[in-house]
Amino acid sequence: MNRPRGNASAKAAWLAVATSLALANVGVVPGAAASPVSLQDGHGLHVVGVQPLDARLLAVTVSTPALPGTARIRILLPAGYATDPSRRYPVFYLLHGTSGGAEDWTTKGNAEQATAGLPLIVVMPDIALNDGGGGWCTNWYNQGHYGQPQWETFHIDELIPWVDQNLRTIASREGRAIAGLSQGGFCSISYPARYPDLFSIALAYSGAPNIAHDLDSELGSTLIINLTEVTLDGAPPNSMFGDRATEQINWEDHDPDTLAPNLRNTDLFMYFGNGAPGPLDPSPVNPGATPIEALVARDNVEFHDRLISLGIPSHYDAYGPGTHSWPYWDRDLMWSLGPIMDDFAHPPARPRRVNYTVADPEYSxxxxxxxxxxxxxxxxxxxxxxxxxxxxxxxxTGL
Amino acid sequence: MTTPAGYTPGRSYKVTLRGNGVGTTITVIADPQGRLHIDVPLGPGNPYQQDTAPGILAGTHVYTTIVGIG
Known part of the structure; x- marks a missing residue:
């Protein structure tokens, strides 16, 4: 590539051209600080806007045919990302919960401070549009019509390769961890169970890893997901996975408990309370935060029992009193960052022989x-x- | 089915298949990327979706075929 050389005016002209090209390509918000990275379209994602919020944090907006509206992605870069262009970093995908958005972990939560100084890229995508109920990280069944929203397509087929295209990542299973809270904690175990070759570490903070393997969890998850569809997403009930009577297998095909054998080579972490008010709860306690945490506690116990029955090890932290609320998720994040970084330094081995169960008609x-x-x-x-x-x-026949 | 790359492109491999009414050895040539493409017959397809009422009544039959690559 030929670069302009010589006098200052030539340099200034080149800089102006380069800047205008960058602005055209990535939709940088006028007046914002310069982005430390240039984010290009790719893998189905069109970059609508990039706004640097501070030296580490980027607010990115993308559009995709997979979703009916623009999606937000918050990206935390490690300190020094721009100064060492040869260095690559592991990626930590960190998911929010129901009625939330990509910004939650850096506004309601403490992710930016918690990851300061760590050689880590943190990617926090929407799992809901416009802070809606969320899509439970699945391509919606939509009464058999499928189509948008296709959350799994967005996260797995588009976002991950787009991140690897645009940032200096360790673009392999050994360089990826995923965590989430509540609904996001379902996603952060469901995705590794469906794609065990994409993530080596999976963590759930008050997650819901059982939606289809035990009757009580089926009843609870059906109620919560139907309520989410109808009251928060404005969709008919059973839009996400379908009616249990005819599409139970689609629920099972995304259920971490059902797919648990696929997690044998994933390092698993579960953190949850029992729902009773604990040391981090405000006074008065949010009345909704107690029963929800009690429900997910039961879910996690059943999932853990399933892992034990299969001989699959996990890090299981049932920390006792604590409700379904941010102070505990912030603490979960703080507690888990050390083990995550240890795992990135010494990632779990790939299986010598592959064992994989799924109901999808085709897979890789x-x-x-x-x-x-x-x-x-x-x-x-x-x-x-x-x-x-x-x-x-x-x-x-297998073809 | 397509295996991961790892075989010698253009080389022939003996592939044995043993399963429900299947017992055969075929020759498969690795593609330019070093992958093998193998059709694996299992057994008659179940007519009803698993874990539906018709599927439960009729049963979801599972057939296993073991494939050896030499």
Whole structure:
């Protein structure tokens, strides 16, 4: 590439051209401080705007055919990101909860201060549009019509490769962790269970990792998700996963408890209280925060029991009194950052043989690509897959 | 099915398939990326979606085929 050389006016002219090109490409908000990175369109995402909020924090707005409106992404860069252009960093995907947005972890929560000084990129995307109820990180069933919103497509197929395209990441499973609170804590275990080759570390803060494997969790999650659809998202009930009577398998296909065997090589962390007011609760206690935390506590106990039955280790912190509220999620984040950084330094090994169960008609995992040719949706299992062979279980034909 | 890359492009591999009414050995040539493409017959497709009332009544039959790559 030829660069302008010579006098100051030539440099100034080049700078003006470069700046105008950058503004045109990334939609920088006029008057904002210069962004330390240039974020380009890619992988289905169109960058609508980039606003540096301070030296580390970027507010990004994107559009995608996967979603019916623009989505926000907050990105925290590590200190010194711009000064060492050869260095790559692990990425920590950090998800908010119901009736929240991408900014929550840096406004209601303490993520910026908590990660100061860590060699880590933190990416905090919307899991809901306009602080709505959220989409439970699935491509909506929409009464069989599918279409928008396609949250899983946005997060998995678009956001992750877009982040790897635009930032100096360690673009592999060993360089990615994901955590979330409440609904986001469902997502942060569901995604690694569905895509075990994308994340090596998964954490849930008061998460809901069981929506389809035990009857009580089915009843509770159906109630909460139906309420979210109708009262917060303005959608008909069962828009996300479908009616249990006819689409139970779609719930199971996103349920961490059902897909738990896929998490055998993921480092798992669960933090939750019992719902009783604890040391970090204000007075008076938010009356809604007690029953919700009690519900997710039961969910986490069942998920943990399932992991134990499968011989899958996890870090399980049932810390006792504590409600479904920000002071505890901030503390969860603080408590978990040390283990996360330790894991990035010594990531869990990839499996020597791949074992994977899912009901999707086609999938790719650890480089294995499978298309199930069969009349009806059902689970299939790829097992003991290595260079010398594998087994496939299901019906029909695997192509 | 498509395996990960890791085989020698253009080289022939003996692939054995054993399962429900399946017992055969075929030859598969690794593609230019070093992957093998193998069709894996399992058994008759179940007509009803799993975990629906018709599916529960009829049963969801699971067939396993074991594939060896030599």
């Amino acid at each position: 995992v650890y480089g294995w690509q499978v298309v199930m040719y069969r009349p009806a949706m059902e689970f299939s299992t790829l097992a003991n897959a290595d260079g010398k062979g594998f087994s496939l279980a299901g019906s029909g």
